[in-house]
Amino acid sequence: MNIATHPFDALMNITARPPVVFVRGEGAFLWDDHGKRYLDFMLGWAVNCLGHSPAIVAEALAAQAKQLLTPSPAFYNEPSLKLAKLLTDQSSFDQVFFANSGAEANEGAIKLARKYGALHKGGAYEIITFEGGFHGRTLATMSASSKKAFEPLFEPKVSGFPKAQLNDLASVQRLITDKTVAVMLEPIQGESGVWPATDQFLRDLRELTKAHGLLLIVDEIQTGMGRTGKLFHYEHADIEPDIMTLGKGIGGGVPLAALLATRAAACFEHGDQGGTFNGNPLMCAAGLAVLRHVAEPAFLKSVTDTSLYLESELQRISARHGLGEVRGRGLLLALDLKIPIAASVVAQAFEDGVLLNAPRPDALRFMPALNVTRAEIALMTDCLDAILARIGAARLVA
Ligand SMILES: *Cc1c(COP(=O)(O)O)cnc(C)c1O
Numbered sequence: 001m002n003i004a005t006h007p008f009d010a011l012m013n014i015t016a017r018p019p020v021v022f023v024r025g026e027g028a029f030l031w032d033d034h035g036k037r038y039l040d041f042m043l044g045w046a047v048n049c050l051g052h053s054p055a056i057v058a059e060a061l062a063a064q065a066k067q068l069l070t071p072s073p074a075f076y077n078e079p080s081l082k083l084a085k086l087l088t089d090q091s092s093f094d095q096v097f098f099a100n101s102g103a104e105a106n107e108g109a110i111k112l113a114r115k116y117g118a119l120h121k122g123g124a125y126e127i128i129t130f131e132g133g134f135h136g137r138t139l140a141t142m143s144a145s146s147k148k149a150f151e152p153l154f155e156p157k158v159s160g161f162p163k164a165q166l167n168d169l170a171s172v173q174r175l176i177t178d179k180t181v182a183v184m185l186e187p188i189q190g191e192s193g194v195w196p197a198t199d200q201f202l203r204d205l206r207e208l209t210k211a212h213g214l215l216l217i218v219d220e221i222q223t224g225m226g227r228t229g230k231l232f233h234y235e236h237a238d239i240e241p242d243i244m245t246l247g248k249g250i251g252g253g254v255p256l257a258a259l260l261a262t263r264a265a266a267c268f269e270h271g272d273q274g275g276t277f278n279g280n281p282l283m284c285a286a287g288l289a290v291l292r293h294v295a296e297p298a299f300l301k302s303v304t305d306t307s308l309y310l311e312s313e314l315q316r317i318s319a320r321h322g323l324g325e326v327r328g329r330g331l332l333l334a335l336d337l338k339i340p341i342a343a344s345v346v347a348q349a350f351e352d353g354v355l356l357n358a359p360r361p362d363a364l365r366f367m368p369a370l371n372v373t374r375a376e377i378a379l380m381t382d383c384l385d386a387i388l389a390r391i392g393a394a395r396l397v398a
Helices: 055-067 078-090 102-120 139-144 169-173 199-211 233-237 281-294 297-321 342-351 374-397
Strands: 022-026 029-032 037-040 095-099 126-130 180-185 215-219 243-246 257-261 326-329 332-336 357-360 363-366
Touching: 037 374, 055 281, 078 095, 078 257, 078 281, 095 102, 102 126, 102 139, 102 180, 102 215, 102 243, 102 257, 169 199, 180 199, 199 215, 199 233, 281 297, 297 326, 297 332, 297 374, 342 357, 342 363, 342 374
Parallel strands: 126 180, 180 215, 215 243
Antiparallel strands: 022 029, 029 037, 095 257, 243 257, 326 332, 332 363, 357 363
């Protein structure tokens, strides 16, 4: 029975959304159904890495849609072979399993590590993860995450994810037992507020895991695909992890994710892993177009140059309004506001036609398109500057 009274009511109400409908996107901009334009510095959480509806992705999708949608995951298809080849050529990994979401890729990484433990480590299954980490919304990835709001939900959780402290090697060491098979982390914790692991910590973690015969899993769903100025964040630390997951930007706006592993770690046997839409040619064709573009050294250099500009602009604003640090790397940055005004800044920016994200009550996160222009950055910082000036003036009066 259809008892919906408003078109919004037919969708499950899983989050508070503003009462507008988005109908079009182009580059750094979105338009709603009233024709209002928004400058987008969220990009669906760093998903549309080349901006909204980039021609190369639209064309790759259109061409592939006419050619072959999917033959079945039981057969090989060209786009998935080409994308897997390019991903392994461009990284330190040997094999790829494609997934449809970041959580599914991480679920696969967890399964792969447990399989490795079953085969090589006497049934060891524990994966050490980190306080403040976020790995997705399936039952296992929620358990691997450490998000306060998840704690009371959907009990019982999946067990086997002891939590260490980021950038504290001793806290990892203390959790290692004969049940441990892997350590898994985001090189920059995104959802909890943009908290980077130091390059030294990543190197130490690589040494420690090697010494204990443990797998090192990097969740690069937010940090991968050029977001930090290298194709993959682990390159900054000059390490070679055993397993990596990608998502978000890899599809340039379409649902695609990937689980990558070294030959030694890629131990799935027939029947262990699969999925109806996994590695379908349509999404892989989009991923191929994105990767060919993003992996160009000149493009990655431009990401670094742009990020230095954004960082200096945010620092200028911070100094001007007496705010806190700018943290993160590349085009994944946060501005510490020091006081819990992030939600009101985001709401005001929305009114003013700028989409910002507040991962915590006292911080803003910036994840614009990798090809964002300086003019677009200036438009955003002018808006933010004005909002902060108004809030500052109001606080003085109050
Ligand atoms: C977004 C995200 C995920 C989950 O990806 P989904 O596609 O939403 O399932 C996992 N890990 C990290 C680091 C993320 O940023």
